[in-house]
Amino acid sequence: MSEQIKLKPADESSAILRARAAVLAKEPEQTRFKSAGFNTVVFALGGETYAFASEFVREVYPLKDYTVVPGLPGFILGIVNVRGQIVSVVDLRKFFGLPEKGLGELNKVIVLRNDRMEFGIMADLILGSRKIYDEELQSSLLTISGLRADFLRGVTTDSLIVLDADRILNDPGMLIHEEFNARPD
């Protein structure tokens, strides 16, 4: 069995490749914004779309299994094993006190960290990454009720809620430190 492959002359192929490259090439997006902007990880949770600044996102991990630790507040789902390291996982809807409607997928964990704190956040779906410019952000809270304003960096015109990962990480309510004071002796 032999198959004849017809090769085109070299200049003809390079012309074709150039034409294809021209079609695929995209002009760098001209931004209307002066600020440098920041990269974010965009995710869906409970029917809303949120974003965290990428600098605070260590990684995204699939939530396959978790272990409940007794005695923790309701907003902590439990702990997961991320390649041998134990990470606690937070249900943001419960932490924010948002109404829990519906049954989400909740099978992704976004591991957030700064120099002082580290924990995971449950997400329904990771939608990708996006660059956000400060000028895009509005502080208007009309779209989100009940969410504490200091946890927000702002909301974009297309209703992407940009959360302040640093503030959430540093919130004193997030740290669980229970000394057993009630010693009877």
Add this chain to the structure above:
Amino acid sequence: MPGRIDSLYGCGIDVPALTAKAIKKGLISQAEAEKLDKDSALALIFKSGFSTSPIITDISGRGMGLAIVREKVEKLGGTIRVESEKDLGTTFRITLPMSLATFRGVLVEVNEAMFVIPTSYVETTVRIKQSAIKTVEGRETVTLDGNVMSLAHLDQILDVKSAARERLLLKKTDTRQVFVNLVVLSAAGSRLALKVDRVVDELQVLVKTLGRQLSRVRNIAGATILGNGRLVPVVHVPDLVIAATMVQTRQKSGETEISASGRRILVAEDSITSRTLLKTILENAGFVVTTAVDGADAFSQARTGEFDLLVSDVDMPRMSGFELTARVRADKKLSDIPVVLVTALESREDRERGIDAGADAYIVKSSFDQSNLVEVINKLI
């Protein structure tokens, strides 16, 4: 091999004088004092606020020193004991583990959750008859080797929710009702019998912290990773012993009421969180729940088991909920089982497709709430 520090000083502890002081301080009652053996009486010196010194100086007499010593030793996973002969001297024996990171632990199960108890605190594990548990002044006690000790339920101390399935199993399986598994703990000079469902194993474990967020959690010292990757919390025994004295052991009411008739439901859902949520909701409503991780798993479980109803997600790997429903309808054994689809797909076409496949109900996830699911299920069976 644990390291050991022995020290010898003083002129011995006068035990009768010690107990008299404790009674005077109100730490124990006269009746309790009479029941104390020598070791337990000596253990009184570790109580805070207890001092045999008649005067308080800058550095002594407040009754804090030994209480602090005990706390520090226990923090390191060790124990402290005291032996004394009047007029001869006193020996304090501090036993510390060589390594803090790895230790031997007893793996126990309670209400389907697993916990590791550090072996250093475990005196023994025993299986006794349920009838050997006596109730004294509203507290459960057991007698082992002639010693009476109080009994605590690990699930109650840790508040691990008991699943409906477990209650039903307890009723059905006679051996589990007649015999009770106990882990006898020894910490802070007192002993405690801890009731667990099952003693699984004793193994070498590497304890890890619970991560930055969980700096200190009551009753839990850390967690370990089993060979299969599963995380298991390691209990903090000194906390547990204190908690046991505070949890008023609830009087067993014999039968726990079960609202639904123990009907069996198979739940097929690939997301771990949704699967757990559905299982909890249905078990709280009194159903016996078995779970499957996808359509194919659900189908094979449905073929081999006996179920009264199937609850299934639509979007699953290997076999979707639509396909599962169609296969169930086509199967001779399963064709009559009611099927409830729970799905993120809201469109009319999807709903029709579900009904076409043979589903009896179609619940959209975005409008999901506990009561409508249970209501729908109760209508179907």
